[in-house]
Structures are given as C-alpha cells and as structure tokens.
Amino acid sequence: MALTKNEIAKRIAQELVNNTYVNLGIGIPTLVANHVPSDINVEFQSENGILGMGPFPIEGKEDADLINAGKQTITSLPGAVLFDSAVSFSMIRGNHIHLSVLGAMQVAENGDIANWKIPGKMVKGMGGAMDLVTSSNNIIVAMTHTNRQGQSKLLKRCTLPITGVSCVKKIVTDLAVIEVTSKGFKLTEVAPGVSEDEIINSTDADLTIDKNLKTMVL
C-alpha cells in the first residue's frame, strides 16, 4: 500500500547521518524532523535564519519573530543560533549543509528537478530552492510518485521549468525509493505491499531494478 506522508518522512529519516546539518523543505520534508532516530545527532537549518530549529511551540508561546522558511511558528533548541539571510545562504552555497530534503513536482532521470513554477498557472517563486539544489552534496526528494492527475512525477525529462540541473541523488515516494545514477533511475526499495509492476507503470522513465531490491522497513 502506498505510504502516507508521515511514512515517507519516516523513511527519509533513515538517511540522516550522525553529526550533520540538514535543511528540510516545506511540506513532507518538514515532517522528517519528527522521526530522527534517537542515536543520531542532527541540527536543522531553516534558511530564513536559524540553525537548531525545534518543534512548534505549545499554544500561547507562538512568537511572530521566530518562524521557519514555511512561515510556521517554531521554537529553538539549546545551542541554536540566529543569523541573517546572507550568512544563511553562505552555509548553503558553501556546502556546510550536508543534506537537503525537498519536495518536487517533477524529477528527471538525469537528476534535474522542477518544483517552482507551472507556467500560466502557478508562479509562487523559487524561494531558496535553487540555492539549495545547486549547493548541497546530497539532495533527497520527498514526493508522491504521481500527481493529482495520476501522471508520473518521475520522467525522462522535466516538462516544467527546472529548479536545478542534475542535482537529485535520491527520491523517496509513497511507492518506492529510487536512486538517481549516471545510468538513470535505479529502484532500490519498494513500499510494503507495492508491486514492482505498479512502480514501473507509475514511472514515465526507464528503471534499473537493483539486484538487492528490498521492501522498505519503516
């Protein structure tokens, strides 16, 4: 059965490496913070100017002066630090952030990502996404495998305006974990109860099936 958003986030949390700095995008990626393994130390950055972001505040403690990049009210953890937007993107462009998790509308088999614009329909802007995707050494995409119209979001080539070139390393969808290799998409894990064929049928690009193909453990 297809994963819930929370389950996608839980699977991505398994990718977290001890003693690293991580930027979580808006949407599913934000949920990753709720599933950090207890033996893993990570610090979450929000690009509007905080490192050491904590959970949402309890009711009555919301502070308009303390938000994340999704404009949600947040808290800070001990050891947190505040900074301006130029310093924030210095951390990002300078490769000090080890992992970025982003949502996407489309990912191409060469690692291109599209997540900022639908011409004529939706033009909200790229925010920090273009900086993030060109900068971190590890870009993981969290998204549903298909869009609301049932169309595959994994493609040979992005049809929407792209956010970055050949940058996505791994995709975790509600159906599968897929690595982006020099030879295109490689299916490495399937969601529990989801068949290979269902994934193949939902993917508008070629897929290499990993010889050690596994079922996700959540």
Place this chain on the structure above:
Amino acid sequence: MALTKNEIAKRIAQELVNNTYVNLGIGIPTLVANHVPSDINVEFQSENGILGMGPFPIEGKEDADLINAGKQTITSLPGAVLFDSAVSFSMIRGNHIHLSVLGAMQVAENGDIANWKIPGKMVKGMGGAMDLVTSSNNIIVAMTHTNRQGQSKLLKRCTLPITGVSCVKKIVTDLAVIEVTSKGFKLTEVAPGVSEDEIINSTDADLTIDKNLKTMVL
C-alpha cells in the same frame, strides 16, 4: 615656517564635515582625531573592526583585544560598534565612509598615490590602503612636502608602485594645501611664513596658483 605634524593634522581637521564617518590612516592622519572642532560630529573607523574609536586608554587600561589598524591600544566611545573585517571593508568599498586621510610617499598630479612599497627596499604590504583609496569619495593625503632626501613627493608621475589610480582629492603638507584638479595640482593655501617660491621649488610638477590663494589659518 613648515608645519609640524600636529599642525598638518590640525589643518586637515578643518576638512571634517559634520555627521560623517572618517577613516584615519597610520601616522600623521591618526593625529587628526585630536583636533576635531567642537561643533563637528564625526565617527572614526578603524578598518580592523571598530567604528566609534576613542583616544588611547589611560595607563593600566590597555586591552590587547582592543586595538586600531596601527596596532595601537585604543578605547571605544559611547555608541561604538565592533565588526569583522568583511563588514569593515563593506563600509569602505561601499562608500559608507565619507573621508579617508592617508599618508603617502608620492602623489602624482593626476591623483595617483604611492604609499605601500619601495621595490627592493621596503615591502611591508598595502594593508587596507588599496581598498581605502579606491572607495571613499574623498581622499586627503597628509604628508611632508619632500622626503628625507629632500626630493619632492608631489610629482608629474609616481615613480614608486602606486596604491591607487586618480583618487587623491587634496594634499595637506607641511608647506601647503594643494588640490588635485583635472588640470593637475592647484595651490590653494600656503603655510604661515612659507613663500610661493619655496613651494614651487619643492614641487616636481606644475602648479596652478589659486586666484584666492590664502595663508593657512590654524
């Protein structure tokens, strides 16, 4: 009679404009701070990271962590602020500093300045001088009119490696005040008791004599 270093500084202090930010170089320029007219508000920057620099500390209050660009122990005035070297030179390159007063080994009639190197003899480095001379809208040079060998420091062309191109606006020496114009040096003031001829003889470049030529008032 030729001015003392303190008198040169005192004359330059007359150039200070109310409500401005000023950088004083090492040597004679530093002395300008002792002669600020009482009706003039200026803030002094030192490029190693302080704005609102105050006088030297009283004995026993020296702090190794509070120095100026000449590595002299200093104090801070109320309203002072500390910052790093990148912010400091942002103030300089970004034209936020209104006036820089520098020493020089040579100034050319086109406004070129040389003050950082004597090939084969002295190579101490330019420090912040190259940033300062290309950045401030007003560069005043404080120096003796001739060097120790009696050679003019005001020239048609600098013979030493230059620090910056066509940047000096005004020169205050022990003999005269000279403006750098599009037509070369213009003598506007003579030191008390110094003759025009003495200045002409000490200057290895042409001089226009200002029709309102004055004697300096100190």
Place this chain on the structure above:
Amino acid sequence: MINKTVANVDEAISGVDSNMVLMFGGFGLSGIAENCINALSKKNIKNLTCISNNAGVDDFGLGLLLKKRQIKKMISSYVGENDEFERQMLSGELEVELIPQGTLAERCRAGGAGIPAFFTPAGYGTEVQGKKEVRVFNKKKYIMEHALNADFAFVKAWKGDTLGNLIYKGTARNFNPLMAMAGKITVAEVEHLVPAGELDLNQIHTPGIFVQRIFKGSFYEKRIENRTITKA
C-alpha cells in the same frame, strides 16, 4: 554625537517619490517595517520598484501597496499567499522578477559592500540564467549576478540607538541587515529606541553607519502568517 533620530514615520519616509527603487526587509510578515509600509501606502506615490523577499498578504505588508497599485515591479524570491499579487501579475499589470533567495540576499549585501558583481551556482541551467554570463570555476558552472541598491531601504529592528546601531530579534533579522547596507537612504524603525551607548558594542547586528534615519514605530501588529503549535 551623530544623531539619526527622526520625529515620526512621516519624517522617516520624506523624500520617497514615484519611480523610485525601494528595499523592504522581512521574511513573510516577520521583521517587516510595518509603520513605514503603512505610511507609504497612504502617500501619493506610484510606479515603485520594490525589492523584498516576499510581497506581503492581501491586507498587510506590501499587499497594502499592491492593492493601491503603487508598485510597478517586484523583485522577490517567493510571492505565494497573495491573491491580489497573483491577479496583477497574471494580467500583466505588475512586472515580477523572481530570483533565488540566496542570490537576493547576496545581491543586496554586494550592493552595500561595493562589490558590483559575483558568481553563484544558484539558477544555473534554469530560466533564472537567462542571458547572464556563465563561467566554470573548479569544474562547476556558475552565473554572474549584479549588486542591488535602492533609493530607500526600509528595515525593522528590535532595538536601536540614536546612532542607528541595530539589534534584531529571532528570525526577524533575515534580509534586514543586508538591505540596510544597500539603501542610499536607509530608514530603520525599531520597537525600542535607546540613547547611543546603551547597546553592547559587541552585540550589534547592523552598525549605525548603514542607517540614515531611525525612529520608534508607534505600533506593531506582528501578524503571524502560519500559526503552528505542538499539542501539549
């Protein structure tokens, strides 16, 4: 001592005119110059070019200027959550230049720092690249971006002193220190205005040299755009 204090918001925005380029600090509705924006929306000026990471919401922040059609062009990184904005943009009434958030921050800093241009990887290979110069450094591709400056920059700080030194609070810092550097005239509004010398000189975020006018704002609604809580 230099004194940058102005009496009120009207004095603070005096000289702002039609066709000018204005910068506004803030991220979403956090850290925006509420008093200045309100006063500008009541002033008879138009054809403004506004540089701001976001464009406010329909009835708050820069949304107030949009509603009155005072803005000709927006330079931003993210403009969602604003229906009037979307309408004006799609109808062609409003010109919009969308640029990556890090590039926006760096371009403002560059403008204030006397750096006319720099190279960044953000936007390479995308629409943002456009006709910008592409250059390879260490086998990676970058595009050249230019500095941004403004006739006026409007920033909001938590505390400030009469010399213009500023301290921000929380994530309300965001673009404010960078735009403060890039304004020909930078106007700072603050929640607390103190005499010079009262702030710790080692804890100031924006040195007063970057600020030309400062005043204490008369109100701060500090609207929260997306109130999220953890259930106790």
Place this chain on the structure above:
Amino acid sequence: MINKTVANVDEAISGVDSNMVLMFGGFGLSGIAENCINALSKKNIKNLTCISNNAGVDDFGLGLLLKKRQIKKMISSYVGENDEFERQMLSGELEVELIPQGTLAERCRAGGAGIPAFFTPAGYGTEVQGKKEVRVFNKKKYIMEHALNADFAFVKAWKGDTLGNLIYKGTARNFNPLMAMAGKITVAEVEHLVPAGELDLNQIHTPGIFVQRIFKGSFYEKRIENRTITKA
C-alpha cells in the same frame, strides 16, 4: 547534540600536514590562535602556505613558524614589523603574495560562502591587478578576485560552546569569522568553553556549523604590539 569538543591542542591540530594551505585569524597579534600556532611550530611539518593578514613578530605568532622555516608561502596584506620575515622574503626563501586587506577578507568570506569569484575596485591599476580580469561596472573599473579556502583554518574566540558557536571580543574578531567559514576543517580555540545552550543565540558571531573542532586554550599571553596610552 553534536559535540565538536576535542581534548587538547594536539587533538585539535591532528591531521595538519606538510604542503597544506592554512588560514590564521587575527590582526597583528590580536585575536590569534596562540595555542594552535605554538603547537604547529613544534610539529614536524613544512612547506606550508599560510593565509593571514599579518605574519606575527619574530618570536610570537606566525613568526614562530617562520623562524623554523615551516612556511613556504605567505598570503597577507601587511607584513611589517618582522625582521626574519623580511630577511626570508628578500633572500627569496619565502614566497609572498600581498593583497589588499579588504580583498583578503572578502576572498575568505567568498570561499566559505560558495562564491567562487567577485569584482572589487581595490588594486585596479596597481601591481595587484597583474593579469586579473578587468571589468567596468557603472563606469568604474574593477578586477576579478577568486575565493580562498584552506585545508585548516585556525581561529580564536573569546567564548565558545560545544557546538562550535563562537563569540569574539573587541577588535580581536577581525578575520576570524571569515576564515572560520573558509576552512575545510576549522579549529577554534577559546578562552571560555561552555555547554551548548549557555550562549545567547541572538549574540553569536560565528555559527557552530562553520567549526569542526573546539577547545579551551591553556594559555593566552595576548601580547600587545604597540602599547599606547593617554597621559592622565
């Protein structure tokens, strides 16, 4: 919580080897990493490229590494007040690249900020220009300068926490925050080391993300190069 603390200076400098590029914060003798420099001068390493605004004095700071001939090349803005340095430079034993102070600061920041190159007016028309690209922006001439990075950066702060967050004191801040950003491995030595959470998150000068190792220095001579006083 991430913990960057190392036990002592030896652990802090472990991995530093001959032929590496090293950055050292400090201006003159103010804000230099005394403990690290001392330990490096006792280590059997040579052919170092050192990036530092100054080169210490004969028997203190980087002068210690110069005396032991550990430095192949210095990249600095000002190297006066050091006889041994002058001797090695004039005899050709030491390679020296002198660059404007603001350019040095900006190149380090650029290295840490993922900006590979930028334009600055400093040095245009001088020896510093050399073969660098010249470009005109708004009728003014600029030269292109590249980012600087280092295998190790050694910085000194007043206070730090176990996460690597740093607060400097006075003008001892200078190049330290910029070099902290530009080191592949940044080593911070501090006068006071506190648990993460004890520093005010709004007053930190260098976010811990830029620091890989931190320790409390065992001594600070803090020599004053030019003691000047006002007679009471």
